[in-house]
Amino acid sequence: MKQPILFALLGLLASASATAQSVYLVDIKADGATVEHRGFAAPDANLSDGFAATYHLPKTVPGTYATLDYGRFVTDFTAVDAEGKALKVKKKGNNSWEVRGSAAPVTVRYTVASIMELKVKKDKIFEPASTYHDDQKGSVLNGGGVYGFWTGQERGPVTVDLGTPKGWFAATSLEGEALGDRTTLVASSYHALLDNPVLLTKPDTAGFWVANTRVTIAVLDLNGTPRAADFKRELEADMAAVERFLPQLPVDRYTFLTMVGDFRWAGDILFSGKPSVGGIIKVVRSLSNQGFGALEHNTSSVYYLGDFGSGERMPEDLRVEKQLLDAAVHEFMHIITPLGLHAPAIHDFDYANPTMSQHLWLYEGVTEYFAQLIRYQGGRLTQQEYLDAMRGKISQGEKFPNNKFSFTEMSRNVLDKPYAEAYMHVYDRGAVMAWLIDAQIRGAQQGQRSLIDVIMALHTQYGPERPFDEAGFFDAFCEVAETPGLREFFTKYVEGREALPYAEALKLIGLDYQAKGSEVKAMNPLDAAKNDLKVKVSNLGMGRVVKKVGPNEWAGLKVGDEVAMQDLVSARDAAVDGIMKLPVTRGGSRVVLEVPVKTETISRPHQLSVANDALWTAFSTRP
Numbered sequence: 001m002k003q004p005i006l007f008a009l010l011g012l013l014a015s016a017s018a019t020a021q022s023v024y025l026v027d028i029k030a031d032g033a034t035v036e037h038r039g040f041a042a043p044d045a046n047l048s049d050g051f052a053a054t055y056h057l058p059k060t061v062p063g064t065y066a067t068l069d070y071g072r073f074v075t076d077f078t079a080v081d082a083e084g085k086a087l088k089v090k091k092k093g094n095n096s097w098e099v100r101g102s103a104a105p106v107t108v109r110y111t112v113a114s115i116m117e118l119k120v121k122k123d124k125i126f127e128p129a130s131t132y133h134d135d136q137k138g139s140v141l142n143g144g145g146v147y148g149f150w151t152g153q154e155r156g157p158v159t160v161d162l163g164t165p166k167g168w169f170a171a172t173s174l175e176g177e178a179l180g181d182r183t184t185l186v187a188s189s190y191h192a193l194l195d196n197p198v199l200l201t202k203p204d205t206a207g208f209w210v211a212n213t214r215v216t217i218a219v220l221d222l223n224g225t226p227r228a229a230d231f232k233r234e235l236e237a238d239m240a241a242v243e244r245f246l247p248q249l250p251v252d253r254y255t256f257l258t259m260v261g262d263f264r265w266a267g268d269i270l271f272s273g274k275p276s277v278g279g280i281i282k283v284v285r286s287l288s289n290q291g292f293g294a295l296e297h298n299t300s301s302v303y304y305l306g307d308f309g310s311g312e313r314m315p316e317d318l319r320v321e322k323q324l325l326d327a328a329v330h331e332f333m334h335i336i337t338p339l340g341l342h343a344p345a346i347h348d349f350d351y352a353n354p355t356m357s358q359h360l361w362l363y364e365g366v367t368e369y370f371a372q373l374i375r376y377q378g379g380r381l382t383q384q385e386y387l388d389a390m391r392g393k394i395s396q397g398e399k400f401p402n403n404k405f406s407f408t409e410m411s412r413n414v415l416d417k418p419y420a421e422a423y424m425h426v427y428d429r430g431a432v433m434a435w436l437i438d439a440q441i442r443g444a445q446q447g448q449r450s451l452i453d454v455i456m457a458l459h460t461q462y463g464p465e466r467p468f469d470e471a472g473f474f475d476a477f478c479e480v481a482e483t484p485g486l487r488e489f490f491t492k493y494v495e496g497r498e499a500l501p502y503a504e505a506l507k508l509i510g511l512d513y514q515a516k517g518s519e520v521k522a523m524n525p526l527d528a529a530k531n532d533l534k535v536k537v538s539n540l541g542m543g544r545v546v547k548k549v550g551p552n553e554w555a556g557l558k559v560g561d562e563v564a565m566q567d568l569v570s571a572r573d574a575a576v577d578g579i580m581k582l583p584v585t586r587g588g589s590r591v592v593l594e595v596p597v598k599t600e601t602i603s604r605p606h607q608l609s610v611a612n613d614a615l616w617t618a619f620s621t622r623p
Ligand SMILES: [Zn+2]
Pocket: 296, 330, 331, 334, 363, 364, 367
């Protein structure tokens, strides 16, 4: 049961003034924010020799698995005691300040940068964990980049008193109250505060219910395009698929916080049909540094998406809604793992000296695997799309440096080199591991139980408040899964470095796996070995220009024709009924050639095909 917000709030504010609890006053400025943190509580404070205590901003935050060093973006750090007297401050490393004086500090003040707007080369912060502050457009308040803490102060309740420009609205899953030009937000602890980012801007919001969960979408689009209604339409279908997959959603509210960057200029260069070399270099330089994607929290997730305009040649994958959908189910499923099933290192997260858990196969691998399965079982992906996606993950996952370290070793050391570079494999190899584990559970239990049942049983056993034993978790998992050979699977392939047994496991869900496979495709009419012509590479490899045409040219191409590679790829993929529609730039204008399709068989590793209909149908349907 929840108390009415106002009473809860008054209670907290009253106790805050009586016992000097933690209160942050935050005000958004043109390119940053000012923070005043009142309330000092540091169990390790040393009062014997004058006074000394240490204030920190996080080195990293849960879910990012990377060194972030938010303290680098703090300036003008000062501390005063109860009489307003300035205390001695000494910066220690990237993230800490040692404060000394004859009395305890009561208030620290500092300025935080709008981190997304800075050029950062080393340890750049992934945008969904970063901050953006603009007093005209809005603010993305990811707590790690805003709120600090005294050593040991992470447990007590906190209040944020946030300056709210007229007409703006603070979207968050935190409880709160807006009054005049301030919004008050309350959190049960520093952990809870960092787990609940805030999007502060003019309202562009939408909401809907998924079973017992109220879903809210809030958008900050930097060029002002309203998007919440579009996002809602697309997300509702995915969330309905989630509802069918999960017996009960373990949260009563969930907030999608989305920021959309303006990259229409890049879209104009790339998809105008005639990109310039200089333009492409500019795009590559600018985009290579952008972290499009999302970060999960217990009852919300933050998205950083790019608006590449609406050029007719823009690939479907770059539509803003598509970018959101690619991440949304994955982020939402994090409410199960790691948020509801995790190791002590995540539960009692140490922001100053974090230790990493070895179970990334579970936190990211299982989550990504479920995201794909949910969309397939919910009819959001066709069988072909699902199998292609999983084949792609097998293929990418094979690039994991198994000869150097195992998946658990990578996970434990993910903040350091060379392990950090292998982190991305949690989404491919990690998801494939989960697939093979699911197949074995289904095989052993005659399809009566599957991986989600095991995970939900463990979720009930542990849950958000009770971490599992880091070292003993493989055993705990196997005990619930009741699947012969599963412990050995973890030993050999997750803790060990052996090659994954695709064929053996996937057979149990009715799939035939072949290491070497082939596919029949529409022949490439620009391949000089297969057509009577000569071509030259154009636009930094993004195009081909026809230089010579012989008597046996069969596609209707002429000298001077230019074909964009992305058009060629989509035309070959979409070729049907003997005709391939190939867009060509000819004499300055765009024409679409109707090319008669010739097929060819090309080799392709990791072939997946359905070999047992009954098993595969059972896998494809959520009972
Ligand atoms: Zn994730």
